[in-house]
Amino acid sequence: MRYMLCYALMQRSAKVETEYFEKFEDAVMRYTVLCSNCEDVVLADTAAEKIIRHYSYRHTTNGASVTSY
Secondary structure, eight states: OOEEEEEESSTTOSOOEEEEESSHHHHHHHHHHHHTTOSEEEEEETTTTEEEEEEEEEEETTEEEEEEO
């Protein structure tokens, strides 16, 4: 599989889920769904060994912070 998604359902979660996809379109659709439901999501290209996108959602004392790299 070429594309990998790693995600944590809860902040500071000790458990990380991983899914693999052959088609970029499938990985992007799943990444979009996970970003609306998870604290952290990473989309990576395993063939190139590069992170394509990292989404992070944090609750802070001033509200919430969303970071996307």
